[in-house]
Amino acid sequence: MTGKETTPQSEIIGGRTISKLEAWLGTDTYRMLKGLVTNPISVIGLLLLAMFVFIAAAAPILAPVAPGADPYHIPRDGYGSVPKPPGADWTHRQPPMPFWWKAVTGHDQWIHLMGTASGQWDIYYGVIWGTRTALFVGLSITLVGAVVGIAIGAISAYYGGWVDMVLMRITDVFMAFPFMLAAMTLSAVLTPVLGKGIFPPIVALMAFGWMGFARLLRSDILSIREREYVLAAKVIGVRDSRIMFKHILPNAIFPSLVLGSMRIGSYVITFASLSFLGIGAEVGFADWGQLLSFARAWMTQLTEYWYIVIYPGTILVLFVLSWNLVGDALRDVLDPRMQGSR
Amino acid sequence: MVNYIIRRLLMVPLLLFGVTVLIFLMLQFLSPVERSALYVRDIPKNERVLEGVIRKYGLDKPMYVQYWNWLVGIKDQSTGKIEGGILRGDFGYSRTASQPVVDMIKHRFPATIELALLAVVPVLFGGVFLGVLGAVNHNKFIDHFVRIFAIVGWSFPDFVFGLLLLMIFYATLGWFPPGRVSDWANQVIQSGQFHSYTHMITLDALLNLRFDIFWDALRHLILPVITLAYLWWALTLRVTRSSMLETLRQDYITTARSKGLAEKVVIMRHALPNGLMPVVTLAGGTIVGLLSGVVIVETVYNYPGVGSAAANAAVSLDVITVLAFVLLNGFILVMMNLLVDILYAYIDPRVRLD
Numbered sequence: 001m002t003g004k005e006t007t008p009q010s011e012i013i014g015g016r017t018i019s020k021l022e023a024w025l026g027t028d029t030y031r032m033l034k035g036l037v038t039n040p041i042s043v044i045g046l047l048l049l050a051m052f053v054f055i056a057a058a059a060p061i062l063a064p065v066a067p068g069a070d071p072y073h074i075p076r077d078g079y080g081s082v083p084k085p086p087g088a089d090w091t092h093r094q095p096p097m098p099f100w101w102k103a104v105t106g107h108d109q110w111i112h113l114m115g116t117a118s119g120q121w122d123i124y125y126g127v128i129w130g131t132r133t134a135l136f137v138g139l140s141i142t143l144v145g146a147v148v149g150i151a152i153g154a155i156s157a158y159y160g161g162w163v164d165m166v167l168m169r170i171t172d173v174f175m176a177f178p179f180m181l182a183a184m185t186l187s188a189v190l191t192p193v194l195g196k197g198i199f200p201p202i203v204a205l206m207a208f209g210w211m212g213f214a215r216l217l218r219s220d221i222l223s224i225r226e227r228e229y230v231l232a233a234k235v236i237g238v239r240d241s242r243i244m245f246k247h248i249l250p251n252a253i254f255p256s257l258v259l260g261s262m263r264i265g266s267y268v269i270t271f272a273s274l275s276f277l278g279i280g281a282e283v284g285f286a287d288w289g290q291l292l293s294f295a296r297a298w299m300t301q302l303t304e305y306w307y308i309v310i311y312p313g314t315i316l317v318l319f320v321l322s323w324n325l326v327g328d329a330l331r332d333v334l335d336p337r338m339q340g341s342r
Numbered sequence: 343m344v345n346y347i348i349r350r351l352l353m354v355p356l357l358l359f360g361v362t363v364l365i366f367l368m369l370q371f372l373s374p375v376e377r378s379a380l381y382v383r384d385i386p387k388n389e390r391v392l393e394g395v396i397r398k399y400g401l402d403k404p405m406y407v408q409y410w411n412w413l414v415g416i417k418d419q420s421t422g423k424i425e426g427g428i429l430r431g432d433f434g435y436s437r438t439a440s441q442p443v444v445d446m447i448k449h450r451f452p453a454t455i456e457l458a459l460l461a462v463v464p465v466l467f468g469g470v471f472l473g474v475l476g477a478v479n480h481n482k483f484i485d486h487f488v489r490i491f492a493i494v495g496w497s498f499p500d501f502v503f504g505l506l507l508l509m510i511f512y513a514t515l516g517w518f519p520p521g522r523v524s525d526w527a528n529q530v531i532q533s534g535q536f537h538s539y540t541h542m543i544t545l546d547a548l549l550n551l552r553f554d555i556f557w558d559a560l561r562h563l564i565l566p567v568i569t570l571a572y573l574w575w576a577l578t579l580r581v582t583r584s585s586m587l588e589t590l591r592q593d594y595i596t597t598a599r600s601k602g603l604a605e606k607v608v609i610m611r612h613a614l615p616n617g618l619m620p621v622v623t624l625a626g627g628t629i630v631g632l633l634s635g636v637v638i639v640e641t642v643y644n645y646p647g648v649g650s651a652a653a654n655a656a657v658s659l660d661v662i663t664v665l666a667f668v669l670l671n672g673f674i675l676v677m678m679n680l681l682v683d684i685l686y687a688y689i690d691p692r693v694r695l696d
Binding site for chain 1: 353356360361363364368372493494496497498499500501502505506508509512513514520630631633635637638642644652653655656657660661664665667668671672675
């Protein structure tokens with residue numbers, strides 16, 4: 001908690017000179033950021049993440065759709081059941097050709113860059129627009145899970161006693177279900193209520209995604225509450241709520257945020273798994289798991305139709321990998337026991 | 343120790359109560375008509391009859407009454423027979439499997455157990471072995487290799503991995519087919535000469551001395567087992583590695599080394615028992631994880647276990663079946679955690695003295 005004060009000059013803390021940047025960011029944040037950008041593993045992860053953010057942002061340029069069309073509904077080239085290989089020409093209802101296509105390749109004809117799946121859904125469009133789906137799914141579930149979990153963990157630790165007891169037992173009950181199964185079940189239950197689409201699995205994943213945050217934050221608050229600076233604040237008569245929000249929470253919340261970055265990957269996997277099974281995203285929705293489910297019909301001919309598995313599969317794995325790499329590096333940087341052992 | 347176990351045991355009924363309440367609350371999203379599948383085989387089409395069914399099974403009564411009925415069942419006034427009641431093992435009628443849920447589970451569970459059992463062994467042994475290997479060679483080539491292996495494994499969705507394996511080993515090489523057994527083997531199994539003792543085909547084939555069927559069943563199991571095991575393998579090895587790294591930095595290990603013990607003895611006798619503590623916790627989770635991982639794996643490989651039935655039911659919104667399956671898994675998880683905690687208290691004195 002040193003270095004929180006900001007001074008224009010560099011100053012000496014703990015016997016060493018620290019830079020302006022470090023003084024401004026605070027020692028802990030500075031150390032974390034420095035760890036992230038000097039660790040090759042996390043640099044790869046961050047670069048991959050940047051690539052995905054770029055793809056999501058540039059989706060209308062990379063894979064333009066006809067004006068007024070729903071971009072998350074993958075364009076399809078007729079209704080034939082046999083997949084077409086990458087490079088095949090668009091024959092029916094071709095979406096607008098991106099402006100860079102001719103400049104880059106010199107061709108006038110817009111093609112199926114990654115082939116089509118059965119039903120002639122274009123895989124390239126699904127992969128590009130699916131990036132937005134994946135980011136939305138991962139971030140929204142993590143955000144809601146973290147907010148709910150942090151609220152429950154904080155209330156539990158703050159009030160203690162029977163409130164703590166009840167909330168923690170409820171947490172235990174939610175944890176008594178395997179995550180993927182609970183999400184699958186609740187999606188099936190919610191589908192008639194919310195309608196078929198991506199929202200039942202998203203809500204289901206939120207409902208079973210908060211417990212880790214609640215437990216982590218609760219235990220962190222309980223340990224910080226015993227620190228001397230908190231006792232000092234109590235002694236001089238600072239209000240409880242102020243101690244909680246100004247002194248304890250800001251210091252306890254960080255591990256939960258790290259947990260969030262490590263969870264995004266597994267949420268996206270679980271969501272994609274549900275789509276793969278046929279729960280959630282409807283056929284033709286721009287979602288990687290949904291695209292991969294087309295492969296189930298061609299099990300014996302996957303040598304020929306490899307592109308149904310390889311393109312969406314690779315991008316899904318890279319997406320999850322990027323979050324896991326960053327999360328893994330963050331954990332190493334933040335775990336004080338691992339310091340100096342790298 | 344006894345105190346600890348008693349305290350821990352007292353938690354179990356409370357947790358199981360919570361688990362059933364949560365499942366019951368999910369059931370409330372269904373209309374009374376759909377919920378009547380808990381008690382009757384065919385939901386009647388006729389409205390008058392339907393109302394009679396709803397009234398008979400109290401599906402319009404207050405929630406606590408319905409909860410109690412759901413637990414213990416309802417006595418039919420005319421025949422005196424009790425119908426429904428999950429405590430009696432009656433989970434209602436599965437629309438997708440066209441049979442009572444319990445019969446479906448009984449029928450398909452041996453296949454799932456066979457799959458999960460074959461996966462547990464490579465997970466635990468392989469994971470621990472590689473984890474120790476990584477920790478002992480910390481920051482050397484082999485450690486980096488093990489680490490990358492783990493993180494890539496952790497990032498691979500099991501269905502993508504399964505599809506890749508199918509693409510290579512089935513569609514291209516033709517080595518390992520999906521399904522459970524080949525048609526010819528299935529005919530032998532259905533015939534009178536083959537005795538199904540356990541309904542686990544590999545084991546039954548050995549007991550019947552039919553090595554051709556054993557090999558055939560094994561060929562079908564290899565890919566699902568690898569797919570199921572890979573993710574947990576990665577996790578086990580990651581936990582073992584970091585726990586071993588921490589143990590190897592302890593003072594008592596330095597002492598052991600400085601008194602001249604061979605490195606092998608230091609690692610196997612002194613470090614490993616402590617380093618494996620977190621793996622015990624993980625092992626409980628692994629077994630539950632494998633049992634729920636079968637949902638995806640069995641679907642990818644068309645393997646006829648409870649997992650693929652549950653996935654099928656979820657897709658067709660056959661909620662009664664899915665809820666029964668998840669309830670079963672919840673029970674297994676609670677019991678597994680109990681077992682792990684007790685085991686932990688047994689092997690780690692710090693826990694029971696707390």
